[in-house]
Amino acid sequence: MADKILIFGDGQIGNFYLNHFSSLGTPASITSADITDVKQINQAVNDYQPSVVINTAAKTNLEWCSQNQLLAFQVNVLGAANLAEVCDQNRIYFIHFSSGCIFQSDSSADAKKESDTPAPAAFYSWTKVWSEQMVVFNRSPGFKYLILRPRQPVSSQISPKNMLIKMLTFTKFVDTPNTGTVLEDLMDWSYQLIKLRATGVYHVANSGWSTPYQIGLLLKKHILPDLPVEKISKEELDRLTPNRRVDTILDISRLQSLGIKVTPYRQRLEEIIISLKDNIKLTPPNQLSEIFAETAASSRQRTVVNQCYTSLFQ
Numbered sequence: 477m478a479d480k481i482l483i484f485g486d487g488q489i490g491n492f493y494l495n496h497f498s499s500l501g502t503p504a505s506i507t508s509a510d511i512t513d514v515k516q517i518n519q520a521v522n523d524y525q526p527s528v529v530i531n532t533a534a535k536t537n538l539e540w541c542s543q544n545q546l547l548a549f550q551v552n553v554l555g556a557a558n559l560a561e562v563c564d565q566n567r568i569y570f571i572h573f574s575s576g577c578i579f580q581s582d583s584s585a586d587a588k589k590e591s592d593t594p595a596p597a598a599f600y601s602w603t604k605v606w607s608e609q610m611v612v613f614n615r616s617p618g619f620k621y622l623i624l625r626p627r628q629p630v631s632s633q634i635s636p637k638n639m640l641i642k643m644l645t646f647t648k649f650v651d652t653p654n655t656g657t658v659l660e661d662l663m664d665w666s667y668q669l670i671k672l673r674a675t676g677v678y679h680v681a682n683s684g685w686s687t688p689y690q691i692g693l694l695l696k697k698h699i700l701p702d703l704p705v706e707k708i709s710k711e712e713l714d715r716l717t718p719n720r721r722v723d724t725i726l727d728i729s730r731l732q733s734l735g736i737k738v739t740p741y742r743q744r745l746e747e748i749i750i751s752l753k754d755n756i757k758l759t760p761p762n763q764l765s766e767i768f769a770e771t772a773a774s775s776r777q778r779t780v781v782n783q784c785y786t787s788l789f790q
């Protein structure tokens with residue numbers, strides 16, 4: 477029988493899934509149910525009767541989570557537990573989004589495996605660790621769950637949540653290696669993981685690594701020639717941002733061991749930046765203006781914003 481997929485979280489990754497599964501002809505829907513409310517979850521599940529639930533719902537802004545810790549805990553941790561419980565009771569395959577930012581790597585060689593001990597640096601990252609624990613806590617032996625840990629998602633889509641759109645408003649870039657997840661590729665890996673009914677924890681990222689500085693140079697080359705790409709030290713970044721950003725390299729051999737093909741990050745980065753350029757050209761200027769205004773407002777909370785991104789829509 478074909479899968480029927482119910483997605484919680486009407487954000488960047490939730491909508492990526494909706495579009496992807498819809499394009500494949502796989503029935504999928506995003507529910508507006510509040511994951512802190514078990515009644516609403518049960519209602520959504522009873523109405524849609526899914527075989528797979530994907531939880532992309534979360535409070536994802538680091539600064540917001542630090543300032544609203546109780547609310548962040550309620551959504552990111554207790555909300556995930558609520559969903560896991562309902563899926564366990566209804567024998568639904570449950571996919572939960574955690575994050576690679578629960579780790580800190582010292583160098584590009586310091587790749588973290590799924591079994592390594594997390595070392596969260598921000599309250600948000602703690603909530604992702606606790607969410608993983610609550611997904612598996614007190615479940616029945618037959619409960620089928622999959623925990624995905626992406627890292628710094630990027631895509632060719634015009635969204636204030638897309639890290640590449642955020643970077644188009646920046647001026648300062650660190651040159652520290654980081655793993656990244658191309659969302660277009662994550663869709664394909666997820667489809668395969670669902671077909672396999674993979675269970676447990678998986679790092680979902682492209683192979684190799686890049687640095688924010690290298691990404692800044694690619695954005696300057698392909699999209700915004702005036703982008704000021706100033707290389708700064710990690711110490712300077714830490715002085716700028718209210719919440720320290722970690723560097724994370726994820727070991728993805730567990731994903732690859734399933735026979736899933738993963739393309740190098742740097743190759744995919746350049747490809748999606750070129751597609752992003754095309755998407756920017758296709759987007760009406762007033763829409764771009766709104767998206768970049770929202771992005772720049774969020775960027776101002778953590779860095780110095782440039783003056784030239786407006787040339788993309790003026």
Ligand SMILES: NC(=O)c1ccc[n+]([C@@H]2O[C@H](COP(=O)([O-])OP(=O)(O)OC[C@H]3O[C@@H](n4cnc5c(N)ncnc54)[C@H](OP(=O)(O)O)[C@@H]3O)[C@@H](O)[C@H]2O)c1
Binds near residue numbers: 488532577627628
């Ligand atoms: N984006 C990243 O850099 C990144 C990296 C690694 C892992 N992840 C994880 O991947 C998942 C999806 O991320 P994303 O990029 O799609 O984030 P996103 O765009 O912020 O989407 C999350 C969505 O969940 C919604 N939400 C918040 N509270 C909710 C509640 N109580 N019930 C239902 N929905 C609620 C948010 O609404 P509001 O906006 O109104 O709050 C938002 O629409 C999250 O678990 C995130 O932690 C993200």
